[in-house]
Amino acid sequence: MVQKKKGTKIVILGSADSGKTTTIENLLNRKKEKITKIECKGTTVALDYGNTIINGQRFHIFATPGQERFQFMREILSNGLDGAIVVIDNSEGVTNTDIKILENLNSSNVPYVIFSNKQDISPGKIESTHINPDIPVIPTTATTGEGIQEGLNILLDLMEN
Numbered sequence: 001m002v003q004k005k006k007g008t009k010i011v012i013l014g015s016a017d018s019g020k021t022t023t024i025e026n027l028l029n030r031k032k033e034k035i036t037k038i039e040c041k042g043t044t045v046a047l048d049y050g051n052t053i054i055n056g057q058r059f060h061i062f063a064t065p066g067q068e069r070f071q072f073m074r075e076i077l078s079n080g081l082d083g084a085i086v087v088i089d090n091s092e093g094v095t096n097t098d099i100k101i102l103e104n105l106n107s108s109n110v111p112y113v114i115f116s117n118k119q120d121i122s123p124g125k126i127e128s129t130h131i132n133p134d135i136p137v138i139p140t141t142a143t144t145g146e147g148i149q150e151g152l153n154i155l156l157d158l159m160e161n
């Protein structure tokens with residue numbers, strides 16, 4: 001039996017401490033949605049998850065662990081994704097983990113955007129040869145919410161086209 005898809009899946013990826021949990025909190029708290037977190041001492045060890053309705057459509061949003069030892073969770077959670085947000089810590093620049101994530105996304109047809117996060121402590125443009133020039137890079141500060149909703153809207157537009 002073919003299962004009917006219930007909603008759209010967005011996955012938030014990126015290196016350890018780049019701000020993925022803070023990003024999902026910002027996206028869902030403003031809509032007063034509940035978030036389930038599986039973490040240890042503030043580090044995501046499995047996932048953060050919440051869902052919300054946007055323009056009448058249900059979105060399931062997952063944030064993945066950033067530490068390399070949890071790469072298997074990134075792979076599991078990326079199964080069947082419809083869109084992705086890569087949160088890069090602008091004060092650290094593009095890490096090897098980010099490069100792996102970007103390479104995987106660049107070789108897939110999945111729409112995605114990059115959040116160049118922590119603009120409050122490190123303003124400016126992120127540079128890397130691994131950043132596909134066709135991919136929107138949105139400057140964000142997840143702690144204050146700056147750029148987060150705008151970035152999500154850009155992703156939703158890409159996913160519609």
Ligand SMILES: Nc1nc2c(ncn2[C@@H]2O[C@H](COP(=O)(O)OP(=O)(O)OP(=O)(O)O)[C@@H](O)[C@H]2O)c(=O)[nH]1
Binds near residue numbers: 022141
């Ligand atoms: N100054 C600043 N700090 C931030 C920003 N976003 C997140 N942080 C801080 O960075 C730290 C890590 O943030 P998290 O959201 O837990 O990062 P994460 O990517 O989910 O971390 P892992 O789950 O361990 O991979 C926390 O202390 C956050 O408060 C930001 O935009 N600016």
